[in-house]
Amino acid sequence: MRIAVLGAGSLGTIVGAYLASGGMDVELVDTYQEHVEALNRVGAKVVGTTEFQSPVKAITPEEKSGIYDLVLLLTKQLYNDAVLTELLPFLSEDSVVCSLQNGIPEQKVASIVGDKRVIAGSVEFGATFMEPGVSRLTTEYGQFKKYAFQIGELNGETTERIQRIQSVLELVGGTHISDNLVGTKWSKLLINNAFSGLSAALNGTYGDILDHEVGIESAVHIADETLKVGHANGIHFAQMGGFDLESLELSGEHDIPERIQSFRATMAPSRLLRASMLQDLEKKRKTEIDYINGVVPQMAEGTGLKTPFNDLVVAQVRAAEQSQTVPDFDTNIQAFAGLLKQKVN
Numbered sequence: 001m002r003i004a005v006l007g008a009g010s011l012g013t014i015v016g017a018y019l020a021s022g023g024m025d026v027e028l029v030d031t032y033q034e035h036v037e038a039l040n041r042v043g044a045k046v047v048g049t050t051e052f053q054s055p056v057k058a059i060t061p062e063e064k065s066g067i068y069d070l071v072l073l074l075t076k077q078l079y080n081d082a083v084l085t086e087l088l089p090f091l092s093e094d095s096v097v098c099s100l101q102n103g104i105p106e107q108k109v110a111s112i113v114g115d116k117r118v119i120a121g122s123v124e125f126g127a128t129f130m131e132p133g134v135s136r137l138t139t140e141y142g143q144f145k146k147y148a149f150q151i152g153e154l155n156g157e158t159t160e161r162i163q164r165i166q167s168v169l170e171l172v173g174g175t176h177i178s179d180n181l182v183g184t185k186w187s188k189l190l191i192n193n194a195f196s197g198l199s200a201a202l203n204g205t206y207g208d209i210l211d212h213e214v215g216i217e218s219a220v221h222i223a224d225e226t227l228k229v230g231h232a233n234g235i236h237f238a239q240m241g242g243f244d245l246e247s248l249e250l251s252g253e254h255d256i257p258e259r260i261q262s263f264r265a266t267m268a269p270s271r272l273l274r275a276s277m278l279q280d281l282e283k284k285r286k287t288e289i290d291y292i293n294g295v296v297p298q299m300a301e302g303t304g305l306k307t308p309f310n311d312l313v314v315a316q317v318r319a320a321e322q323s324q325t326v327p328d329f330d331t332n333i334q335a336f337a338g339l340l341k342q343k344v345n
Helices: 010-021 033-042 077-090 106-113 141-146 160-169 181-202 206-211 213-232 253-266 276-282 295-300 308-323 329-344
Strands: 002-006 025-029 044-048 052-054 057-059 068-073 091-099 118-123 127-131 134-137 149-153 175-177
Touching: 002 010, 002 077, 010 025, 010 044, 010 052, 010 127, 010 134, 033 057, 044 127, 068 077, 077 091, 077 106, 091 106, 091 160, 106 118, 118 160, 118 181, 149 160, 149 181, 160 175, 181 206, 181 213, 181 276, 181 308, 181 329, 206 213, 213 253, 213 295, 213 308, 213 329, 276 308, 295 308, 308 329
Parallel strands: 002 025, 002 068, 025 057, 044 134, 068 091, 091 118, 149 175
Antiparallel strands: 044 052, 118 149, 127 134
């Protein structure tokens, strides 16, 4: 099996290292020339909760050749049109593209490469890019080896090819087949909407949101909007870490204190996290906001549902992108306070 890791950043470097060490024919594909050169010169190095290094083959996108049997898609959704169109000549009828991106990109990916080529995937471990050739694993190593990925066919069937890809990804870490992978990706979208989106819009850590009364109540409403829009589109949200995210849906304002308590308990281990979208803003880069919080208003079209809290997150992040500035917490939180006041009135 010939494999391409398309987007060899923090996650892709780790994935490529373990696949290569496991004897797979794998190419790490990335646009960062210095990173590609370091990977070829000294190999892919994993630090953090483990220490590991493996020789790898890395190339730039222009150097792709031949046919790939499996493509692990780890680029940002921002670039899907160009990345996937350029990939088409290197796919056979039986090639598989496993979407491991944030959000729910599968429909878009399938529209370019074809429905039959696409399987869905969810990355269940964290990593930080350190320097060319080096990535830090931030998830506890035992957990990583037990639970690194969920993958699944879009129709939920357990097929021979999904089992074959499971055996490949097991070389990296624990890989589990899901019959509701779309529900899993929506569950991750909900958490990203409520906390990554707010982290970027407000310029704060997850802990800053958890500790601020307006911030945490806004997160509850963002989650509720995501749940209601998902349900309107036939989505059954998967549990995460044994927690039933569907229990976060609001039936009325009286539910809010309990939902706040649930979020503060379940998100406590993530207090120090700062959204990658916030880091993009700091580097004056375009974010993936349209593919995170922006999904909710898009999917709400035609349902009659309103999504004011997700809309506000999108508006604030877009404003920061356009001005190439980092948001001010105290300023932007006032807009959310105004929304909450409207809910009460």
